[in-house]
Amino acid sequence: MVSTRNHPSSFPPPDLSPTKTLVRSPRSIRKGTWTHAPSTITLLWLLVSLPIVCWDTAYVLLRPHSMPNGSLHAPVFTPYALYGKVDYIYGEKAYREHNGFTSAQASLNVAETAGYVAYLWVVWKYGEGEKRAVGGGWGGVACLVAFALSVMTVSKTVLYWSNEYFSGFENIGHNDPLSLLFLWIIPNGLWLLFPSYMIYEFGRDILHGLSIAGGDRSSKPARAVTPTKDE
Template sequence: MVSTRHHPRDFPSPGAAKASPSPSSTNSKGTSNNGWVHTPSAAVTIWLILSLPLVAWDSGYVLLRPHSMPGNKLHSPIWTPYALYGTIDYIYGWPAFNARNGFTAAQTVLNLVESVAYIYYLWIVYRYGASASSGRGRKAQKGLMWMLTGEKVVAGRTGATALLIAYSASVMTLSKTILYWLNEVFSGFANIGHNDVMSLIFLWIIPNGLWIVFPSYTIYILGGDIITSLENAATRQRVGRPKSS
């Protein structure tokens, strides 16, 4: 989240910063020296690192149909689990494909857009992130564990851009997943209504529910960062405004 207090001396509090960076306070990497930093959430980072390969796997299955479907040359071994899932959710199975239902492929294209945004965010954090406990002149020892556990910050415009992109992508993910569920509700559960309760819970509701719970959490965390930074900027403007005589 946006750090507003208790930062190391290398990253002064936003209260000491100007409302917006001047050209002289911005370095060649696009990060400002005005003290504003984005502190990525470890939980959000872990979710993105785990979910991106799953989304890529799912996208490959959808966009390579029918070759990736049961009985075709690309199905085994990569997409073997979809032989079962296609019988649980017909939108992934032969019924929707034979009906030329375009919803599956359309949502998959949006999945790829979201994935590009998340990859950009993770790349910015890895490329420009600095360990909060180290000085600006010290190079962080980066790696997977640093990404997952290390307290890190991304300063200035670079961090703000990454924050905004990750937030926007999370809103896309949540909205699209809710649309996916509502599509079933308003179609009379045409694609999943044939399942028994236990199959529906463990093979559809829980797996798909993850893409509601975690994006909602991500929106809460990143949205809170944005709101906090806006509040701090407004406070600095009020403090810096000259009093009328």
């Protein structure tokens, strides 16, 4: 019988230390692969804007209860007593005339907000490192959805402004210049500025991924992301 007590020197005993046998998470991002990492500006804008959009949508869809003299007006919707006088589309006039534009826009807000929340959830759950870089299929889906939502936000806001222009500023033309600037133009302009920036950021990430898929390894990502070190 052949003895099996001694191992040949070419076959050393396996190293069973925990650091060697630990299985890497499938979420780990390998070096050289495409990743999407949201910018700090994008994250801050979403964290600030989403609660405001939810508040605005609730006011519109809960009318007339959320309006002045309504049971839900104070204290949550009290500022809309002023804004309804600045922009009649939010005031008594538009509601009394059954103007459907306000509620139609609020309905789109619901879908838009749900999409942004889903994007943040993917970044939080699957993102790695300080920049919350997301690779693989989840990264692609998150980037594509956020790009589409950003286009939706800008388009919806442009429609909102265009509605005033083509109606002869029917809902805001009564304001003095300073009131119009600080209570309508600047607040609503933020929903053009930041989503436009997001379109650029997400679009550049998507183009970078397509360049890599097409074999162009010289393409640079929108932001430098340090991938997780491959043990």
